[in-house]
Amino acid sequence: MRLTIEHHTQYVYTTPVNYTIQQLRLTPQSGFGQHVKYWDIKVQGQMHEFEDAFGNTTHTLVVDTPHTELSVTVVGEVETGVNDYSQEQTLPLTIYLRDTPLTLADASIKDFAMAFKQKPIDDLMHALVQKVGYIPGATEVTTTAVEAFRLEQGVCQDHSHVFIACCRSLGYPARYVSGYLFTQDGSLMQSHAWVDVWFDNAWQSIDVSNGCHAGETYVRLATGLDYRTASPVTGMRSGGGVEGMATSVVVNQAGAPIHQKHKMNQIELLKQAQLIQQAQHAQQ
Template sequence: MRLNIQHQTQYVYSEMVTYTIQQLRLTPQNGFGQHVRHWDIKVNGQLHEVQDTFGNIAHTLVIDNPHHELYISVSGEVETGVGDVSQHEALPMPIYLRETELTAPSVGITEFAHAFKAKPLEEMMHALRDKMQYLKGATQVDTTAAQAFALGQGVCQDHAHVFIACCRSLGYPARYVSGYLFTEDGSLMQTHAWADVWLDDRWQSLDVSNGCVTNETHIRLAVGLDYRGASPVSGMRIGGGEEGMATSVIVNQNGGQLLQHQKVSTATLLQQAQQAQQ
């Protein structure tokens, strides 16, 4: 499956920003059944490419002149379902057993996980999906696994964090995956998240929010111990006052012409960011 991606992010600020530095994990790589045919990043600043600890392609974005906005655009084509299923891993597996603030298991999570100790991962995944309703706005970007599990609600980030906490409590190395998801009806026009679990000497990827093993509709961007380690965009600024942000994500398999037709104009995106600021 050939998937076209257009991902735009617009930030606006109420006051002048004197300095911005961002880490962008917005570049997919070959492997895990996907092949990057072409990819492009555009920003209103300087980019420096690096490879981070987890092997992700990352770009450090620096804007060292006064500015009132920040625009990031990535686009490209990724072929999925291909024969390249290489899973090279440079880090020792015990690293993926580490707890983080976002994935530390509560007593409830541990008890839930141990009920599935001798059962297939898919069974625990489905049980967790039944227990945690997918609901936008129920949680925040800094909501922990323990908080989301107690609430019984969340989005893909929360599902991934809780599932990772469950797996680690069972002694299975696990990590967070950020990426994109193609849906026939275009119902998920945003970034997506799922989990990798090391079992039977290989990474197994499970999408709790959709109750499935990942497939050719998934596009991998980055991995980390949790959302903070695999976040598509993170960083800091000096100045700026109130921030407004708007994003647009389009994933389709219908070629560049339809993608351009669907693309949100930069003027519209800027307007949306300004409205979010108010």
């Protein structure tokens, strides 16, 4: 399957930003069932490419002139479902047993996971998605696995963190995966997250939110111990006042009509970012 991706991120600020620095993990790599046909990132600043500790292609973006807007645009095409699973393992598997604040398992998570110690990994996946419902807006990017498990609700990021916590508590190395998901009806036009777990002597890619294994409709961007180490964009700025941010993601089969209802042009995206900024400013 040949998938095209357009991912636009627009930032606006109430006062000028003096300096912005971001880490962009927005570049997929060939291997692990996918082949990158082409990929391009457009930004208003200087970019430096490097490979992070987890083997992700990463760019440091620096904008050192005053700015009240910032946009990041990604456009590319990836062929999925290819018979190429070569991806150099840069770290020992034991690294993926390390706890992080976002994936730490408490007694409740450990007890829940222990019931699946001698069972197929899919059984744990299905039980978890039944336990923690998919409820957009119920959590934040800072929500931990323990908090999401206690709330019994969250989104793909939370499902991934709880599943990782369960797997590591059982002694299975697990890592967070960020990327994109294609759906025929265009219903999930946003960044997505799932998990690689080392089970039966191989990496198995598990999408807990959708109760399935990740396959040819998925494009992986980056992996890490948790959201923070695999997030598509992280960074900081000096100045700027109140920030407004809006994103537009379109994942489509190459050559097929684009779901126009999910595609925003730059002007529409800027207006949405400004509305979000105004709402946040009014709350302060």
